[in-house]
Structures are given as C-alpha cells and as structure tokens.
C-alpha cells in the first residue's frame with residue numbers, strides 16, 4: 001500500500017534525522033506532536049466532517065516525527081479515527097445516524113432543513129377605529145407609527161399598475177388596491193398581476209356609482225359581482241370594501257359585512273383626484289403629509305402623478321419613522337357587534353369630491 005510505504009519512509013526519514021541531529025528527547029517530540037495533532041484535527045473538521053478519517057494517537061505520533069504537515073495530512077486521510085471529530089458540532093447529525101461517516105450527516109441535516117415551516121395566517125396586529133384609521137391591538141408589542149396605503153379605481157393600465165407595484169416592492173410595502181368590477185372585466189390580467197405580486201385586492205363596487213342612491217337589489221349586485229369576478233381571477237374574495245365617493249348607508253354596510261368584508265372610507269385623502277393636484281406629484285405628497293398621524297388610512301388612486309409621487313412619498317414616510325401596514329395583519333373585527341361600523345363617521349366634504 002502506498003500509504004504504508006509512505007509511512008515506512010517517514011519512519012526511516014525520522015530515524016535518519018534523529019541519528020543525524022541527535023535531538024531525540026521525548027519531551028521535544030511530545031511538544032511537537034501536540035501541536036501538529038491539533039492542526040490535523042482542525043483540518044478534518046473543516047474539510048470532511050468525516051468521523052472516520054482522523055488518525056489515532058499512535059498514527060499521529062508517528063507522523064509527527066517528521067514534523068511535516070504534508071505527512072500528517074496523508075496519514076490522516078487513510079487511517080480510521082472516531083475520537084476527535086465527535087466533539088465537533090458538524091458531526092452531531094451523523095452520530096445519531098446509522099453510519100459513522102460524513103455522508104450520513106448530509107441527509108440527516110437536510111431532512112431537518114427541508115421540514116417546511118407551518119404556513120399560518122399572519123398574526124393580526126391592527127384594528128380599525130371609528131374614523132377608519134388603524135390602531136395596534138397590543139400597544140406594548142406593536143408600533144402605532146404606521147399607515148395603510150390604498151389605491152382606488154383600478155386596474156387601468158399596465159404602466160401605472162406595474163410602476164406602483166415596483167415602488168411598493170422597493171419599500172417592502174403592502175397596500176390595498178380597491179378595484180371596480182368593470183375595470184377588472186376589461187383587464188383581468190392586471191388584477192392577477194397585483195395579486196400575484198403579493199398585494200391585497202379590495203372591492204370598490206362594479207360601476208363606481210353612488211351606492212346610497214341605488215336600490216337594495218342594485219347594491220347587492222354592485223358588491224356581489226365584484227366578489228365573484230375577483231375570486232374568478234385570483235381565487236380569493238376580497239375582505240375589504242370601500243364605497244365609491246365614501247358614500248354608504250346601513251344597508252350597504254350590512255351587505256358588505258354579509259360578504260365578510262371590512263367597510264372603510266379613509267382618513268388621509270391625498271386629493272390626487274382633485275383638479276388642484278392633477279399632474280402635481282409634489283402636491284400629492286404634501287397633501288398626505290399635511291394630514292399624517294399614526295394609523296392613517298391613506299387614499300390614493302391609480303393616476304400618473306400619484307404613481308410618480310409614490311417613491312418620494314414612501315421615502316418621506318420612512319424618514320419620519322412610519323411603517324406600512326400589511327393588510328393581512330388587520331383584524332376585520334367581524335365578530336364584534338355591528339355598532340362600530342354602523343356609527344363610523346363618513347367624511348362628507350372629501351367624499352363628495354372623490355369623483356374618479
């Protein structure tokens with residue numbers, strides 16, 4: 001065997017060296033042996049994680065006689081040893097397995113790593129108050145310095161939808177896209193894109209009409225048909241509803257609740273729909289920041305100037321220490337009595353101008 005031959009050559013070399021130099025004291029040899037053994041152990045742990053490769057004490061002391069790292073390495077790879085590697089953390093997996101070598105480590109460890117974490121619904125962190133803002137369920141563990149981002153009246157165009165999604169991703173932000181059924185029918189692929197990119201879909205009625213003026217049958221259809229088309233496209237019905245113009249009544253609220261949705265208007269209107277803000281991204285930002293306070297529900301639209309403003313707006317919100325509510329963490333509160341939703345104060349002034 002070549003290894004044995006190398007080993008014999010080493011011994012011969014040692015003998016010659018000892019004879020020539022005369023430095024054969026036991027004390028010196030032991031010191032050298034200890035140092036080289038440590039080095040060898042380290043090499044084994046790092047390179048192979050194989051419990052069977054490290055040399056035993058006897059083998060090592062023989063190799064040590066040459067005080068050559070090269071000789072040590074060669075000896076170790078060919079000689080069985082289970083003592084040194086058992087102390088290293090990399091071998092814990094294989095030690096419990098049936099085989100005492102490194103190959104057993106891999107499947108044992110990867111089995112552990114492959115165990116999928118249980119997929120749970122996100123923990124509910126926020127609840128809506130009577131003016132449609134959000135407060136932590138537990139103030140001790142959840143910051144109130146957050147905002148809810150919403151975009152209404154889409155999906156309209158790939159250019160604006162994609163730009164909004166890209167900016168949200170850049171800021172790791174989530175939002176609700178309140179969509180109209182007739183727009184979804186025209187562009188189901190855009191709705192799918194929004195959902196596929198991890199954003200939340202909300203129901204904004206089919207035709208974007210004033211539901212307060214509609215018959216009960218019409219209200220049911222305006223709300224229900226959007227639930228159906230969104231489910232057809234994304235596989236999931238919305239759990240958030242915003243009436244067009246912020247206009248609702250008790251009947252609208254009861255229908256919305258019957259579909260398992262949380263009814264909301266907003267508490268921080270960007271006024272991006274208003275003539276005063278058209279084509280003015282900086283005005284969108286200023287309007288939102290003017291009304292900013294913890295928990296606000298920010299109303300924006302899928303409009304070019306809002307799309308243009310979003311990156312800067314989110315940056316400014318972050319600079320002020322605000323985070324973005326993930327809609328999945330909102331407790332819908334549908335188990336509670338209906339009084340909270342029914343008595344919520346609709347915003348009359350802005351509602352009337354939220355035309356588009």
Ligand SMILES: [Zn+2]
Nearest residue numbers: 152153244356
């Ligand atoms: Zn709208």
